[in-house]
Amino acid sequence: MKLLSRLYMVLIFVFLYAPLLIMVLFSFNEANSLSNFTGFSLRWYEELFQSEEVLDVLSNTLILALLSAAIATVVGTAAAVGIEKMRTRWLKTAVNTVSNMPMMNPDIVTGISMALLFAFAMKLFHMESIFGFWTVLIAHVTFNLPYVILSVVPKIRQMDRFLPEAALDLGCTPMQSFFKVELPAILPGVLSGFVMALTLSLDDFVISYFNTDGDFQTLPIYIFGMTKRTVTPDIYSLSTLLFAGVLLLLILSNLMQSHAERKEQRIAAAKRRARSGRRG
Amino acid sequence: MNKLIELKGITKSYDGETVLNHINLDIHDHEFVTLLGPSGCGKTTTLRIIGGFVTPDEGDVIFDGARINDLPPYKRHVNTVFQKYALFPHLNVYENIAFALRLARLPEAEISRRVKEMLALVALSGFEKKNVNLLSGGQQQRVAIARALINKPRVLLLDEPLGALDLKLRKDMQNELKKIQTQTGITFIYVTHDQEEALSMSDTVVVMQNGVIQQIGTPTDIYNEPVNAFVADFIGESNIVDGVMLEDKLVSFSGHTFPCLDSGFGKNQPVDVVVRPEDVDVVSPEKGMLRGIVSSVTFKGVHYEIIVDIGGFKWMIQTTDYVAPEAEIGLYIEPDAIHVMNKSEFSGQFGDYSSFSDEMDNISDPDATEEE
Amino acid sequence: MGRVILKEKMNKKRSFLRTAAAYPHMVWSVLFIVAPLIFVLYYALTEEDASGNFYFSFANITALAGESYLPVFFRSICFAVVATAICLVLAYPLAYFLSKCKVSSQRMLIMLVMLPMWMNLLIRTYSWMNILETNGLINNLLTTIGLPNAKLLGNGAAVVLGMVYNFLPYMIMPIYTVMSKIDSRYLEAAADLGCNGPQTMLRVILPLSASGIISGITMVFVPSVSTFYISQKMGNGRFEMIGDTIERQFMSNYDYHMGATLSLVLMVLIIICLAVMNRFGDEDGGVLV
Numbered sequence: 001m002k003l004l005s006r007l008y009m010v011l012i013f014v015f016l017y018a019p020l021l022i023m024v025l026f027s028f029n030e031a032n033s034l035s036n037f038t039g040f041s042l043r044w045y046e047e048l049f050q051s052e053e054v055l056d057v058l059s060n061t062l063i064l065a066l067l068s069a070a071i072a073t074v075v076g077t078a079a080a081v082g083i084e085k086m087r088t089r090w091l092k093t094a095v096n097t098v099s100n101m102p103m104m105n106p107d108i109v110t111g112i113s114m115a116l117l118f119a120f121a122m123k124l125f126h127m128e129s130i131f132g133f134w135t136v137l138i139a140h141v142t143f144n145l146p147y148v149i150l151s152v153v154p155k156i157r158q159m160d161r162f163l164p165e166a167a168l169d170l171g172c173t174p175m176q177s178f179f180k181v182e183l184p185a186i187l188p189g190v191l192s193g194f195v196m197a198l199t200l201s202l203d204d205f206v207i208s209y210f211n212t213d214g215d216f217q218t219l220p221i222y223i224f225g226m227t228k229r230t231v232t233p234d235i236y237s238l239s240t241l242l243f244a245g246v247l248l249l250l251i252l253s254n255l256m257q258s259h260a261e262r263k264e265q266r267i268a269a270a271k272r273r274a275r276s277g278r279r280g
Numbered sequence: 281m282n283k284l285i286e287l288k289g290i291t292k293s294y295d296g297e298t299v300l301n302h303i304n305l306d307i308h309d310h311e312f313v314t315l316l317g318p319s320g321c322g323k324t325t326t327l328r329i330i331g332g333f334v335t336p337d338e339g340d341v342i343f344d345g346a347r348i349n350d351l352p353p354y355k356r357h358v359n360t361v362f363q364k365y366a367l368f369p370h371l372n373v374y375e376n377i378a379f380a381l382r383l384a385r386l387p388e389a390e391i392s393r394r395v396k397e398m399l400a401l402v403a404l405s406g407f408e409k410k411n412v413n414l415l416s417g418g419q420q421q422r423v424a425i426a427r428a429l430i431n432k433p434r435v436l437l438l439d440e441p442l443g444a445l446d447l448k449l450r451k452d453m454q455n456e457l458k459k460i461q462t463q464t465g466i467t468f469i470y471v472t473h474d475q476e477e478a479l480s481m482s483d484t485v486v487v488m489q490n491g492v493i494q495q496i497g498t499p500t501d502i503y504n505e506p507v508n509a510f511v512a513d514f515i516g517e518s519n520i521v522d523g524v525m526l527e528d529k530l531v532s533f534s535g536h537t538f539p540c541l542d543s544g545f546g547k548n549q550p551v552d553v554v555v556r557p558e559d560v561d562v563v564s565p566e567k568g569m570l571r572g573i574v575s576s577v578t579f580k581g582v583h584y585e586i587i588v589d590i591g592g593f594k595w596m597i598q599t600t601d602y603v604a605p606e607a608e609i610g611l612y613i614e615p616d617a618i619h620v621m622n623k624s625e626f627s628g629q630f631g632d633y634s635s636f637s638d639e640m641d642n643i644s645d646p647d648a649t650e651e652e
Numbered sequence: 653m654g655r656v657i658l659k660e661k662m663n664k665k666r667s668f669l670r671t672a673a674a675y676p677h678m679v680w681s682v683l684f685i686v687a688p689l690i691f692v693l694y695y696a697l698t699e700e701d702a703s704g705n706f707y708f709s710f711a712n713i714t715a716l717a718g719e720s721y722l723p724v725f726f727r728s729i730c731f732a733v734v735a736t737a738i739c740l741v742l743a744y745p746l747a748y749f750l751s752k753c754k755v756s757s758q759r760m761l762i763m764l765v766m767l768p769m770w771m772n773l774l775i776r777t778y779s780w781m782n783i784l785e786t787n788g789l790i791n792n793l794l795t796t797i798g799l800p801n802a803k804l805l806g807n808g809a810a811v812v813l814g815m816v817y818n819f820l821p822y823m824i825m826p827i828y829t830v831m832s833k834i835d836s837r838y839l840e841a842a843a844d845l846g847c848n849g850p851q852t853m854l855r856v857i858l859p860l861s862a863s864g865i866i867s868g869i870t871m872v873f874v875p876s877v878s879t880f881y882i883s884q885k886m887g888n889g890r891f892e893m894i895g896d897t898i899e900r901q902f903m904s905n906y907d908y909h910m911g912a913t914l915s916l917v918l919m920v921l922i923i924i925c926l927a928v929m930n931r932f933g934d935e936d937g938g939v940l941v
Contacts, residue, residue, distance in 0.1 A: 005749040009761075012746050016768045016820070019779035022789065023771075026782075034782045035792055075676050082674025095674065098681045101689070106878030106922065108895050112902065112915045113688030116695050119908060123704070142684045145677065174670075203772055205881075210902060223774050227885070231778070239775040246770040254763070333840050353843035360844045366837035370859040379855075380845040431845065 020243070027236035034233060044237040054222070054238065061202060061219040064133070068140035069197035075141070076148030076197075077190050081178070083149070084156045102143040111210035114139050118211065131213040139211045140201045147200060148193035155189030156182075188260050195253040199246055284309045284434060284467055285330060290339035292325055299325050301491040303339070307435075307469060312461050314470045316478040317488035318514070323471045324363075324439060326488070330469060331360050331437050344434070359428035360437040364444055365420045367412040373399075373423055374408040380431040398426035401460060418449045425460065435467045442477065454481055475515045479503065487511050489626075508621055512554045513630035519560075519595045520631025523553035523620065531620055534590055536569050538613060542620040552621045554631070557585070557598040559617030568610015574603050587633050594633040692919070695912030712913035721897065725917070728893040731808070732877035735815035736823075739872045740865065742816070743823035747864070748857070750824075751831040762828065769821050777814050777885050784810060784886075806888035814886040815876045822871040830864030831857070866929050874922055894918050 030039035048054050079099070086092040102110045114135070122130040163185060167177035183190070205220035212221065219242060226235045285307040292300040300322045307313050315323035328334040329341060332353035341349050348356060359380075367376050375382075377398055381391045399405045402422035407415075412423060421441060428436055441457075442450045458481050461468045472478055478485050479499040487494045487502060487510075495507045506512035509520050523533030528543035533553045545551060565571050572590035583598045588609065595611075603609055699709040715721065750761055768776065783789045784804035791801045804810060834857065842852045880895030889896075894914060901911035 005745075005752070008745060009749055012742065012820075013764060015817070016765070019776055019783065019817070020768055020771055022783060023775060023779045035785075035788050075680060078673040079677030082671050082677070085670035086674070095678060095681070098685055099677065101685050104874075104922075104926070106874055106895075106918060108878050108880065108898055109692070109915045109919050110688075112898065112911060113692045114684060115902065116691040116908060116912060117684070117688040120691055138684060142680070145680070149677075199770065203770065205772065205774060220772050220774060223772060224881075227774060227778050235775070235778070239772060243771045247767070250763075250767075250770065331840075331844060333843075352848075353840065354846045354848055358844075360841070362837050362841055362844075364837070366835065366841040368838060368841070368856060368860075370862075379842075383846045383851060383855075427841075427845065 023236045024240050024243075026233050027240045029233050032232055034231060034236070044232070044234040045241075048234050048237050048241075051234075057217050057219055057222045060133075060217060064137060064140060064218060065198050065201040068137055068144055068201050069194050071137075071141045072144035072148050072197045073190060073194045076145050076193060077152050077186075079145070080149045080152035080156060081182070084153060099146050099149060101146075103146045107143075107204075107206035108210075110143060111139070111207040114142065114207070115210040129213055131211060132216040135211045136208050136216060136218070139207050140204065143204070143207060144197035144200060147196045148190075151193035151196060152186055152189040155186040159185045188257070191256065192253055195249055199249055202242070202246060282309055283307070284311075284344060285469075286340075286342040287326070287329070288340045288342065290326070290329060290336045290341070292322075292329065292334065292336050299491050300329075300336070303491075303493055305486060305493065305496070307467060309434075309467060310465050312458070312468045312470065312481060312483045313486060314472060314478040314482040314484070315486050315488060316472060316475060316514075317494075318473055321488040322491040323473075323486075323488050327360075327437050327439055327469060327471050330435070331358055332356050357434040358437060359431055359433040359435075360439065361421075361424045361428050361441045363439045363441070365424040365441075367420055367423055367427070369413050371412070372408070373404070373410045373412055373415070376412055376423055377426045377430055379427060394430055395426075398430050401429070401463070402426045403456075417445050418453065421445065421453060425457075429460075429464065429466070433466065435469060436461075438468060438470045440471055440473070442472075442474075450477070457481065479515070487514065489514075505619060506554060506621065508624035508626050509552050509554075509628075509630045510624070510626040512552075512619075512621065513626075517557050517596055517598075518631055519555045519557065519633070521553050521555075521593060522628075523551050525549045525551050525620060529615075531618065534570055534593065538569065538618055539615045540618040540620060541615055542618070545620065545622075550623055552623060552627050552631075554619040554621060555595075555613060555617055557596045558583075559613070560595070560597045560599075561612040561614075562586075562597065562599045562601060562603060563610045563612045565608045565610040568612055570611040570613075571608060572611065574605050574607050574609060577603060577605050596633045692912045692916050695909050696916045699909055712910050715910065716913065716917060721914070724892055724894055724897050725921075727891060728877050728895075729921075731811055731815065731883070731891070731893065732873050735812050735819070735876045736869055736872045738812065738816050739820050739823040740869065743820060743827055743868065744865070747824050747827035747831050747861075750828050751834075758832065762825075765821050765824050765828075773818055774881060776818055777882050780810075780814060780817060781805060781885055805886065806890055808887070808891060810886040811883050811891050814882040815872075815879065818879075818882065819872045819875055822875070823868040826867040826871065827861055827864040830861045834860050862932075866932055870926055870929050873925060877921065878918055 025037060026034050027044060028040050028042070029037050030041040030043065031037075079095075083092060083095055086095070105113075115131075118130050118135050121127075159182065163181050164174075164177045167181040168174070172180060203220065204218075205224060208218050209221055209224065212218075217225070219238070223235060223238065283306050285305075287303050287305040290300055290303040291298070303322075303326060305326070315326055317323045325334055329336050332348070332351060335349065340347050343351075343356070343358075368379065371379065374395055377395045378391050381394060386394075395408070396405070399407065402425055404419065404422050404426070407419070407423075412420060415423065421444075424441070425436075438457075442453050445453060454477060457468070457470075470478075470481065479502070482499055484496060485499055485502045486496050489510050495502060495511045497505075502511065503515055506515060506518075512518045512520055521533045523531050525531050525542075525545040525548070526537065527547060528545075529540055531538055531540050531542070531551065531553060570590050572588035572595065574586050575589050575594065576587045578585045580598075583600050584602060586597050586599065586603060588595045588597055588611070590611075597611070696712055697708060697710070698706040699711055700706055750758060750765075753761060781788070785791070786801065786803070786805070788804075790804060794801055838856055838860065839852055842856045847855060877893075878895050879893065880899045883891050883893045883896055894917075898911050898914045898918070901907045901914065905911075
């Protein structure tokens with residue numbers, strides 16, 4: 001039984017990883033082929049970094065991801081604090097339902113609904129074109145927001161609810177109490193929300209696709225364009241790089257998390273020791 | 281009464297840490313046995329070995345004459361009331377109790393009859409359709425007992441079943457459990473860290489510490505004749521002092537020689553002497569066998585609890601007469617109030633009340649007493 | 653007394669300040685979530701005349717029943733249902749085995765399950781094309797060992813494979829999460845009451861993991877039914893799905909009104925699906941994660 005379950009797990013992981021391994025492998029292919037591996041070379045990576053277009057797209061993507069994640073983190077954290085404080089039940093439910101919509105709706109519906117809004121605005125103000133960086137940024141902030149809120153809210157609930165009162169009691173203004181006491185307490189949630197937003201933004205294709213014009217391209221959109229033409233291995237080297245970047249982010253946030261957990265464990269252990277010390 | 285369960289030389293360790301060290305224990309039919317000890321003493325592991333959730337590293341588990349070490353839980357004639365109950369959250373009260381009968385594919389009419397019977401036994405008639413997650417702790421407790429008893433097990437294992445209830449409810453449930461045990465005649469093996477619970481319910485108490493059985497006996501035996509300082513301290517309050525057995529029925533401690541009832545020790549053998557706080561009489565200093573200064577007095581309702589400093593050793597004494605702090609008093613100890621024990625690994629660790637307040641602090645800390 | 657009133661006032665002010673923190677988000681939500689959805693409805697119920705003015709019309713809605721859209725809906729739902737079912741069958745045992753692994757290695761294994769999700773969906777799909785295409789890896793392999801080439805791409809199975817591959821982790825994760833939280837005491841209690849292995853699975857683990865199954869199903873079904881890239885690439889464009897039609901309306905036909913109508917239908921479809929799933933969840937006493 002044990003052997004069988006091991007075998008099954010291995011098979012599923014092979015299924016999940018085979019395409020990725022093939023992609024990484026062929027990104028180092030010498031020949032211009034995605035099916036015959038002729039030899040190892042960095043040729044496609046070099047070509048990638050010589051292409052101004054690619055570098056342009058790369059910087060677009062990074063700026064977009066950082067900016068949208070930052071805005072979503074600030075707005076979302078504030079929102080989480082505010083929502084948790086709301087006493088009007090229906091309002092709270094309404095706000096939560098609405099902000100979760102981009103998460104529940106298929107990407108294509110979210111993307112198209114925003115495109116329609118922008119198209120209408122364009123028509124209304126007789127603009128030449130509205131689509132580009134700003135529309136994509138707005139779209140990214142919108143779909144990042146619920147994820148930030150979702151990772152901050154649990155931390156607010158976990159926080160000792162007397163902490164802010166203690167701060168106020170000791171002379172903090174509400175603002176000071178937030179920045180000096182509450183923010184440090186919920187920081188892990190805020191940071192993981194930021195990282196989540198960053199990765200989602202880097203990865204998004206569908207929503208960006210419907211909300212941009214030909215001039216502003218992100219990496220996924222660029223890749224989509226490439227897969228429509230004859231494909232060369234440079235698309236794989238680009239994806240490998242992208243994947244490596246996201247991997248790095250994930251490892252980083254994981255390290256952060258396990259660091260925080262170890263700290264908690266140490267505290268718990270110290271508490272246990274203190275207790276057993278008193279017993280004996 | 282015949283032996284129902286025998287544990288023979290049971291040893292179990294986790295990650296190199298010995299949890300049970302050569303446990304030998306016989307449990308008889310219709311008996312109410314309590315495994316008593318502080319957290320980490322091995323009592324829950326012993327119970328789980330009987331239940332079949334833990335396999336011992338060494339030793340044999342004998343049930344009704346047959347070795348059952350490798351028998352899985354679902355084939356044992358033993359049922360368990362779990363810590364925090366483990367009621368299935370997806371089933372209602374009726375279905376939880378009927379669970380074992382459904383597995384046996386009994387006809388619906390019989391299932392219904394037996395579930396009703398069980399609900400009546402635990403005083404929950406009319407609760408059939410209730411959601412188990414919405415019941416109070418005491419009600420969940422009753423459902424757990426009914427669920428475990430419906431299969432008519434030979435033995436019922438109870439793992440700190442009252443731990444999650446408040447004091448008042450705990451008292452009621454103690455009586456009820458005892459009543460159910462007498463009514464059904466099923467052997468109960470009961471794990472607890474609460475010595476009062478153990479004394480008031482059990483036929484036999486098994487005191488454990490450090491993975492070793494310290495003493496097996498009736499509640500009265502355990503209380504009146506503890507075998508070592510650990511048992512004396514764990515069961516009730518006790519003053520435990522160093523003494524020397526001068527000869528049979530004569531023991532010396534705290535600079536005074538006392539007549540006692542114990543015998544069979546060697547001449548001038550060092551021993552531990554136990555005196556229960558309620559067995560000491562407070563008299564005027566000149567009439568006392570021992571003299572001391574009162575260092576604190578606490579009113580407890582029925583009696584005063586006073587701490588007396590006798591030559592640097594703090595005694596706890598319970599008396600109905602008020603004495604003033606700082607007063608000098610005399611203590612008088614009857615021969616039958618003195619219990620003499622052999623020296624053990626626990627000598628000198630217990631029975632001094634110098635750090636009394638600290639200890640109280642500890643007892644009131646609920647986390648400190650939780651098992652696992 | 654005065655102090656009390658002052659305090660009350662301060663409290664009021666504080667809680668107002670607190671709630672106000674959510675205002676930017678609320679404004680944002682109204683502008684960029686609610687308003688766009690209203691526009692979907694608005695575009696769906698209007699048409700454009702030659703001079704670019706909108707007028708009210710049911711033409712788009714009635715067009716849905718026509719031959720050009722009905723089969724597309726039917727096909728989308730069929731593919732999504734099949735893909736979801738396969739995901740469930742594959743994921744359930746895996747989630748169970750994962751939850752039985754050593755706790756220390758579970759975290760690592762779960763990372764491994766999630767990791768492919770962070771590779772862009774377009775690339776993951778493209779990589780499969782590479783494996784399956786006429787002169788792709790598998791066919792190269794077949795040629796090398798002297799077997800005839802097989803046509804692996806451009807059929808329904810390939811489309812379903814693409815969906816299963818891309819969304820399988822969405823099924824594994826919620827089921828695993830619920831399973832790993834099942835208190836081992838429930839399993840012990842089941843064994844104690846006479847359940848052997850398969851009985852424990854059927855009577856305890858399965859009902860207790862129902863909520864995970866339900867959220868897994870919705871998490872796989874929603875992206876499957878609305879995808880447009882996978883069906884184009886894996887199906888060689890032979891299996892048009894709702895997503896493809898919507899994309900075509902927006903990106904090549906420039907018929908925003910029909911596109912909006914189709915999106916609206918997709919949304920309604922998914923809301924119905926979620927509601928049904930939620931109903932299931934309630935009956936089992938489970939909660940949607």
